Amino acid sequence: MDRQELAGFLRSRRERITPAEAGLPAGPRRRTPGLRREEVAQLAYISTEYYTRLEQARAPRPSREVLTGLARALRLSDAERDHLHHLAGAPPGPPSGPSRDVRQSILDLVNRLPQAAAMVMSAAGEVIAWNDLAAALMEDFSALPRRDRNFTRRVFLGPHPEGGPLYGLSDPTEFARSAARDLRATAARYPDDPEVTALVRELLADSEEFARLWSSHDVASAPTLCKTFRHPMVGTVTVNCDVLQITDRDQRVVIYTATPGSPSEEALRLLSVIGTQRMNV
Incomplete structure (x- = not known):
């Protein structure tokens, strides 16, 4: 884990995001460029104290769950997500869900x-x-x-x-x-993605045609x-x-x-x- 590089990377990514991009109000007295530390912590579902220690290069190694939350909160690209994992000493696995970021x-x-x-x-x-x-x-x-x-x-x-x-x-x-074949293959590649899982569940519940095609296991x-x-x-x-x-x-x-x-x-x-x-x- 490279604490200094990780701290600098998190700080740089935090400062480039506007509150509007994160779905937060700007507020009349905002002096911090980008987001505040407590806002990133809130979006990543971690404590402000722990996130502050990460930016100060004083925190222990973050878990994969924390890294996933940070990548989501900081709106990282796939390359930035991988870099975050490498800095934290936790080589990245496959993306949790299908990418929507078009080059x-x-x-x-x-x-x-x-x-x-x-x-x-x-x-x-x-x-x-x-x-x-x-x-x-x-x-x-x-x-x-x-x-x-x-x-x-x-x-x-x-x-x-x-x-x-x-x-x-x-x-x-x-x-x-x-479409059913493609979705089955996608579900296998992204078994932990909540959107893909919810889509499959919705289609199985509401479409007899999809349920019939899904049961064939064709890919x-x-x-x-x-x-x-x-x-x-x-x-x-x-x-x-x-x-x-x-x-x-x-x-x-x-x-x-x-x-x-x-x-x-x-x-x-x-x-x-x-x-x-x-x-x-």
């Missing part, structure tokens, strides 16, 4: 594909980044609460915009089967090479589906492109102009 270069890639609908999916099936054409083809994800941006929950529990299968997909049964999904959407404004859109794996974040970039010169390419071009507006506005 900036991946965000730039998604936004530089104007003729393709592209989005980033977490290992739990949540849409965590997207470009304008993806929002136009499916729906405006920015207008949805976070729980409704999870495709696995949506395919089994809804709501489905415009009625019928989610986004009018031509293969809803196969999509549901693939291998065949790649989807083509997908057809039925859009309320431009009609049927058939696209090629390519998936890029971001292995260090356990994420994937899904890219939908239309065959050049096809009616679907024209439909995507029209959608890029229409955007996320709907006929009933």
